[in-house]
Amino acid sequence: MATMSRPITTLRLERGGADDAPVSARVRIEALSASFSGKPAVKNVSMDVLDHRVTAIIGPSGCGKSTFLRCLNRMHETVSGATATGRVLLDGHDIFDPRVNPTAIRKHVGMVFQKPTPFPTMSIRENVAAGLKVHRPSPTGRELEAIVERALRRSALWDEVKDRLGAPATGLSGGQQQRLCIARALATDPEVLLLDEPTASLDPISTQSVEELVYELRKDVAVVMVTHNMQQAARVSDVTAFFLHGEMVECAPTAKMFTAPQDARTEAYITGRFG
Amino acid sequence: MTPSNAAAPLPDSGQGTPNTAIDGQDLQGGGWSDRAYDALLTAFALCVPLLLVLLIVALTMAAWPALKQFGFGFLTSSDWDPAAEHFGAAPAIYGTIVSSVIALVIATPLAIGVAIFVAEFAPRWLRQPIGFLIDLLAAIPSVVYGLWGIFVLVPALRETVMPFLRDTLHLGATPFFSGPAYGPSMLAAGVVLAIMILPYISSVSREVLLAVPRSQREAALALGATRWEAIVGAVLPFARSGIIGGIILGLGRALGETMAVTMVIGNRHEIAASLFAPGYTIASLIANEFAEASGDMHLSALMAVGFVLFVITLLVNFVARWLVWQTSGGTRKVG
Secondary structure, X not given: OOOOOOOOOOOOOOOOHXXXXXXXXXXXXXXXXXXXXXXXXXXXXXXXXXXXXXXEEEOXXXXXXXXXXXXXXXXXXXXXXXXXXEEEXXXXXXXXXXXXXXXXXXXXXXXXXXXXXXXXXXXXXXXXXXXXXXXXXXXOHHHHHHHHHHHHHHOOOHHHHHXXXXXXXXXXXXXXXXXXXXXXXXXXXXXXXXXXXXXXXXXXXXXXXXXXXXXXHOOOOEEEEEOOOHHHHHHHOOEEEEEEOOXXXXXXXXXXXXXXXXXXXXXXXXXXXXX | OOHHHOOOOOOOOOOOOOOOOOOHHHHOOOOHHHHHHHHHHHHHHHHHHHHHHHHXXXXXXXXXXXXXHHOOHHHHOOOEEOOOOEEOOHHHHHHHHHHHHHHHHHHHHHHHHHHHHHHHHOOHHHHHHHHHHHXXXXXXXXXXXXXXXXXXXXXXXXXXXXXXHHHHOOHHHOHHHOOOOOOOOHHHHHHHHHHHHHHHHHHHHHHHHHOOOHHHHHHHHHOOOOHHHHHHHHHHHHHHHHHHHXXXXXXXXXXXXXXXXXXXXXXXXXXXXXXXXXEOOHHHHHHHHHHHOOOHHHHXXXXXXXXXXXXXXXXXXXXXXXXXXXXXXXHHHHO
């Protein structure tokens, strides 16, 4: 795998090594609030997203966790009536700065949605390359092929599709489609990858393959994953944040969160008393 | 309850009605009304194709004398002379196709542009009024378009548009925009047709664009696409088979449109390269001549051009189905 230029740090991670070494914050969120047509969805959230870590956002339906995620690449504002205040610092740069172009942010902060969203008229290759087309200058020929292959390898899909890159993306299974969407997001080499309940529409086996992939991805990127599956958060994340009614109740290393939660509401949620 | 545990024995709650055996009489009879209903609906459903078959048979039989006498020359000859009983429909066939193509060339970008604006950019309160006004274009009677064509469009073309195209843009150097600007012309017919088919293409495209899932737009935006790139790269490709369907629907309307075209096309039996020259279409030919078709051969010739028009529209429909099938190969599986 090609080495990538990382301005902050390049840690070598072993499994379970979440607490071993200090890591820097790739994204710093300061007093972030978001609302839809005046109705608040996220209230005054501050937290750090660490580089080379998987941060899981858990919480009951409607707690604002997806809205929170969608603020991190300014997708939130694409919905009419949606507003956000506070600061989100990506490597120290405020992405809400009026001079910042949201499309530029989204090239550094990739996103994968709940349902696989391959472009149905495009082949597998074209899907992976879709995000590259909007980059200037966009790569072509061999360079493009190399990027497509690397992205598919990183999303653990290469071996399954290498012989049919020209085939329609819709011919893939649901789990393969989701990994294709992850490859598509990785092709532009983002520093942060946002996953919005990436396994919610997948069967258990596909879910497992995506989870394994997410665990691998943190070698290269900071991952933020929204999930309402607590076991999933426990399995793949290094840090977990618990959201309730738009507020962040608690954010802690995952092992600590699931064994010794500080807040009574967190404990109630993870022990299954509500949500 | 899931099927897997349906087979498990239910705990006896000690409540509910006792489970009696099913009476065999309950399972029989009562089917005749369903069968009668079934037969009635089948009869209704068969009526429509039967009507079509009868129409084709009648048309073919009536057209047969002319088709037999003139053979292939009926399609290639430009000589339409009822007095000499010689009929060649080439100018009308040419005019039908060319006027429709002009209409498509003008209407398609406009209609898709409007549809994109309404579906993607217009604020919600503006969507309805714009859509309604465009749909209203389809409600204007053909003859009104014709009147407007004669008294507004044709003078405007003659005095402004045609000189502009020919002299100012120097398109007069090409055969398509040369010659005197009479007014009534192939171009006038094409422009009127464009306005008439615009609502069809636009409505279908708008509905198809609105039906594109938001997730497709978001997927493109999340990759760093601008709004416009998301529309061109994700939304339009997703909707393309539906949009093609809308264009073909418009083309079908244009091919058969009669009244307005008859009023502005100039009605001349001649194939001219210039769009400024008058022409003819099959529909306007029939409309102009059916009343005075005294001779049997004249009538048969009119039936024959009608038959040709029918075949053209049939072909367009087949091509349309094939195109939609081709382009939706990928989208259909998504469901």
